[in-house]
Amino acid sequence: MDKTQLGDFIRSIAQNPEIKEGKQYLEVTVHPSGLYQLARQLKEKEEAQFDFLFCLSGIDYGADLGVIYHLRSTVYDHTVVLKTRTSDRQNPLLDSVTDIWQTAEFHEREVYDLLGIKFKNHPDLRRLFLDNSWGFPLRKDYVDDVNIVTK
Amino acid sequence: MEEKEIITTPDELQEYFINMGPQHPSTHGVLRLLVSLRGEMVKSIQPHVGYIHSGIEKMCESLTYPQIIHLTDRMDYISAHINNEAVCLNVEKALEIDIPERIKVIRTIMSELTRIQSHQLWWACFGMDLGGLTCFFYGLRDREKILDIFEETCGGRMIVSYNCPGGLMYDIHPNFQKRVKDFIKYFRKILPEYDQLLTGNVIFHERTKGIGKLTREDAISFGVTGPTGRASGFSCDVRKHEPYSAYDRVQFKEILFTEGDTFSRYVARIEEMWESMNIIEQLIDNIPEGPFAVKMKPIIKLPEGEFYQRVETARGELGVYIISDGNKNPYRVKFRSPNFSNLSVLNHIASGFKIADLVAIGGSLDLIIPDIDR
Amino acid sequence: MLPDIVALNTSPSLSVPWWKVVYDFSSLTESIDKGLHNAMSPFWSTVTELLIIGVLILLFYALVGLFLVYAERKVCAFMQNRLGPNRVGPFGIFQTIADLFKLLFKELVPIKNADGFLFNLAPFIVIIASFMAIAAIPFAKGLHAIDLNIGVLYVIAVSAMGVIGVLLAGWSSNNKYSLIGAMRSGAQIVSYELSVGLSIITIVILAGSMQLSEIVEAQRAGWFIFKGHIPAFIAFIIFLISSTAETNRGPFDLAEAESELTAGYHTEYSGIKFAFFFLAEYINMFIVASIAATVFLGGWMPFHVGHWDGFNHVMDFIPPFVWYIGKTFFVIFLMMWFKWTFPRLRIDQLLTLEWKYLLPINLVNVLIMAFIVLMGWHF
Numbered sequence: 001m002d003k004t005q006l007g008d009f010i011r012s013i014a015q016n017p018e019i020k021e022g023k024q025y026l027e028v029t030v031h032p033s034g035l036y037q038l039a040r041q042l043k044e045k046e047e048a049q050f051d052f053l054f055c056l057s058g059i060d061y062g063a064d065l066g067v068i069y070h071l072r073s074t075v076y077d078h079t080v081v082l083k084t085r086t087s088d089r090q091n092p093l094l095d096s097v098t099d100i101w102q103t104a105e106f107h108e109r110e111v112y113d114l115l116g117i118k119f120k121n122h123p124d125l126r127r128l129f130l131d132n133s134w135g136f137p138l139r140k141d142y143v144d145d146v147n148i149v150t151k
Numbered sequence: 152m153e154e155k156e157i158i159t160t161p162d163e164l165q166e167y168f169i170n171m172g173p174q175h176p177s178t179h180g181v182l183r184l185l186v187s188l189r190g191e192m193v194k195s196i197q198p199h200v201g202y203i204h205s206g207i208e209k210m211c212e213s214l215t216y217p218q219i220i221h222l223t224d225r226m227d228y229i230s231a232h233i234n235n236e237a238v239c240l241n242v243e244k245a246l247e248i249d250i251p252e253r254i255k256v257i258r259t260i261m262s263e264l265t266r267i268q269s270h271q272l273w274w275a276c277f278g279m280d281l282g283g284l285t286c287f288f289y290g291l292r293d294r295e296k297i298l299d300i301f302e303e304t305c306g307g308r309m310i311v312s313y314n315c316p317g318g319l320m321y322d323i324h325p326n327f328q329k330r331v332k333d334f335i336k337y338f339r340k341i342l343p344e345y346d347q348l349l350t351g352n353v354i355f356h357e358r359t360k361g362i363g364k365l366t367r368e369d370a371i372s373f374g375v376t377g378p379t380g381r382a383s384g385f386s387c388d389v390r391k392h393e394p395y396s397a398y399d400r401v402q403f404k405e406i407l408f409t410e411g412d413t414f415s416r417y418v419a420r421i422e423e424m425w426e427s428m429n430i431i432e433q434l435i436d437n438i439p440e441g442p443f444a445v446k447m448k449p450i451i452k453l454p455e456g457e458f459y460q461r462v463e464t465a466r467g468e469l470g471v472y473i474i475s476d477g478n479k480n481p482y483r484v485k486f487r488s489p490n491f492s493n494l495s496v497l498n499h500i501a502s503g504f505k506i507a508d509l510v511a512i513g514g515s516l517d518l519i520i521p522d523i524d525r
Numbered sequence: 526m527l528p529d530i531v532a533l534n535t536s537p538s539l540s541v542p543w544w545k546v547v548y549d550f551s552s553l554t555e556s557i558d559k560g561l562h563n564a565m566s567p568f569w570s571t572v573t574e575l576l577i578i579g580v581l582i583l584l585f586y587a588l589v590g591l592f593l594v595y596a597e598r599k600v601c602a603f604m605q606n607r608l609g610p611n612r613v614g615p616f617g618i619f620q621t622i623a624d625l626f627k628l629l630f631k632e633l634v635p636i637k638n639a640d641g642f643l644f645n646l647a648p649f650i651v652i653i654a655s656f657m658a659i660a661a662i663p664f665a666k667g668l669h670a671i672d673l674n675i676g677v678l679y680v681i682a683v684s685a686m687g688v689i690g691v692l693l694a695g696w697s698s699n700n701k702y703s704l705i706g707a708m709r710s711g712a713q714i715v716s717y718e719l720s721v722g723l724s725i726i727t728i729v730i731l732a733g734s735m736q737l738s739e740i741v742e743a744q745r746a747g748w749f750i751f752k753g754h755i756p757a758f759i760a761f762i763i764f765l766i767s768s769t770a771e772t773n774r775g776p777f778d779l780a781e782a783e784s785e786l787t788a789g790y791h792t793e794y795s796g797i798k799f800a801f802f803f804l805a806e807y808i809n810m811f812i813v814a815s816i817a818a819t820v821f822l823g824g825w826m827p828f829h830v831g832h833w834d835g836f837n838h839v840m841d842f843i844p845p846f847v848w849y850i851g852k853t854f855f856v857i858f859l860m861m862w863f864k865w866t867f868p869r870l871r872i873d874q875l876l877t878l879e880w881k882y883l884l885p886i887n888l889v890n891v892l893i894m895a896f897i898v899l900m901g902w903h904f
């Protein structure tokens with residue numbers, strides 16, 4: 001499916017998605033409550049079959065924290081970018097997609113480690129690179145006087 | 152790294168833990184594997200990473216785009232050239248610059264040379280891990296020839312930093328074409344020797360056939376790309392699906408097998424070396440004339456937006472995802488590294504086999520740890 | 526009791542000219558024996574003889590060990606497209622001596638909670654086992670320490686004692702990795718003992734005697750590997766494989782491989798004790814190569830072809846000692862070649878090879894050889 005068809009398809013299965021046609025891929029932003037459902041539909045629906053999650057990035061928008069999923073279908077070779085954001089910076093909680101795409105297990109651990117976003121239903125949510133006493137380095141308000149030199 | 156709490160139930164008391172620690176001759180790089188064994192059989196593996204985490208993504212947020220390239224060299228340091236190419240292509244795509252043909256062809260030749268030398272190093276270490284210590288010397292002897300070519304043109308053997316946004320740092324050395332042609336001629340005679348030493352060996356077959364099977368569905372679900380994924384039947388070669396640089400005008404096969412065991416992963420890489428030599432041969436004689444770099448502004452600022460570029464490194468699909476807000480530093484850079492996903496599959500495929508098999512499986516996955524940790 | 530000094534004019538003299546001693550050492554040994562008996566009482570002359578033999582074997586052991594370590598490094602280097610030791614002395618021949626000095630100066634790290642007595646005893650047991658085996662091997666005509674009439678049985682039995690050393694080393698180190706390595710190694714050695722024994726039995730059937738000097742004499746008309754054609758050749762191949770596994774070498778060195786989890790049973794040893802294990806491994810290799818050379822390839826017997834007297838006469842010109850060393854080092858070279866070419870076998874594949882493949886083939890081979898000897902279908 002090309003971008004417009006994908007856009008229509010997603011509008012039909014998601015609740016209030018914000019769809020934008022980026023330069024490269026179609027970008028879909030949903031509310032965290034609808035993320036898991038949409039992800040599962042995208043994987044299982046016959047016309048979509050997005051079975052390859054090839055990039056899971058965490059991002060700090062300044063006020064919100066978000067996660068971006070890049071999905072591709074090996075059957076139809078179309079790509080979509082799924083985004084979600086939460087404004088709760090103290091205790092961000094999102095749904096884990098590990099049971100849909102198993103690659104998410106390590107990627108979500110990395111996002112938890114570097115940004116502090118927790119994922120519900122993750123089989124083994126521990127920090128990956130850093131130890132427990134470290135903060136969350138990728139956040140924009142991360143201050144570390146010892147290791148980071150700022151002008 | 153947070154330690155998982157080990158709860159021992161009466162059944163689990165039969166198991167014992169062995170640490171293939173950060174320093175170990177066969178985990179190439181600082182990777183710690185906490186292996187839970189019952190007798191000789193592996194029950195589960197917990198990889199502990201982070202020993203070489205350098206915060207590359209955070210660093211990139213305070214560097215300019217030409218400076219990021221030097222950091223990518225150090226991620227998957229064996230395919231350094233291809234990593235550089237990924238960032239350059241992404242920046243050029245965002246700025247919508249047309250790259251002259253000469254640059255594309257030279258980048259492709261360099262990438263294929265990088266792929267060959269990466270597989271040579273992999274073969275050397277894989278043979279050594281399995282006990283055939285002679286393989287180590289033969290593989291590295293031939294890799295030296297490629298490294299000499301790199302040194303003459305790029306100035307560095309392993310950390311090359313030859314690409315820059317807009318083209319290349321310097322033009323190729325006058326000897327470059329001749330040396331590459333001589334190398335191809337030499338290596339075509341030598342590669343069958345590798346087969347004689349290892350591929351056809353009965354002991355080797357016993358150690359690798361049927362070991363560590365990875366199905367196609369699992370490969371897609373775990374995001375395993377590169378020769379590892381292609382040996383399981385997952386067609387994921389970025390050079391075929393989204394050709395970049397000069398890959399759209401060369402003929403080559405995508406190496407696919409269906410068995411997905413250690414032996415297929417091995418043969419997939421050997422076959423890839425042959426294909427890379429074919430690609431180089433098609434390009435080396437007809438390098439078009441032209442400039443070796445496009446004039447860029449002194450300070451590169453990407454327009455606002457998100458840009459994703461995929462390339463095929465020797466180990467899999469590297470993705471560079473740049474989110475820019477219009478400044479000279481990117482807002483967020485995310486590197487989708489192939490080894491990160493390849494490592495996640497180790498627990499799944501190595502459980503149920505013996506310790507010696509774990510070494511063989513780990514070697515066939517071809518992991519480079521700084522790429523995992525970034 | 527003063528020694529009886531009788532007849533000073535019966536000085537020890539050789540019954541043959543000196544340069545013919547090389548072809549038959551028995552004249553030399555007999556004259557020394559006579560001289561000692563004339564000079565001292567029987568008890569003291571025996572003691573002196575034993576001392577002389579002991580010192581000679583010690584020297585031989587040390588020299589062969591030094592040489593083999595150097596040879597392995599050079600052979601391995603040439604196979605790997607590099608040079609090997611070439612700095613210490615001309616062509617690097619003093620390299621091993623330098624390594625020996627280094628090992629002597631290393632600290633002997635004491636292990637907490639290790640069984641001290643057994644820990645120190647283990648290397649010595651391994652060395653003693655190989656000493657005892659050297660004693661029975663014929664180096665040239667008339668040049669062997671003991672000529673037992675059950676020579677073959679003695680050598681096999683005594684080299685089996687090395688297992689005790691290995692298991693003691695693993696157990697007394699108080700280290701779970703050493704224990705795993707020692708268990709693997711012990712299982713491997715004990716399994717391959719069978720194949721070694723059976724392949725030698727095959728030749729004993731052909732030779733009709735277990736006495737090593739008689740086995741060599743019986744090869745005067747042609748080496749057993751040619752005489753016993755098919756079954757002898759099969760037995761030779763099986764012997765090569767089994768003896769490589771016996772000595773923990775080559776593709777069967779899982780117990781001491783560094784790219785596995787453990788360094789095997791000698792993890793905790795340092796300094797001179799480690800040197801003992803290391804040396805014992807090379808001397809064991811020499812011993813099994815000597816047995817192979819003696820039993821299959823004719824020992825010190827030159828290459829004779831049936832009754833071609835002229836040819837045989839030319840072959841006889843080369844001293845038997847040279848033949849023996851040549852054959853032994855040829856077999857050693859084969860063993861080194863295996864090690865540096867093939868990848869390693871896994872422990873269960875190793876044991877499967879022995880119990881499911883080599884043992885049945887061996888048993889059938891013994892039957893075939895017995896049949897051939899009965900029917901007289903050999904040269």
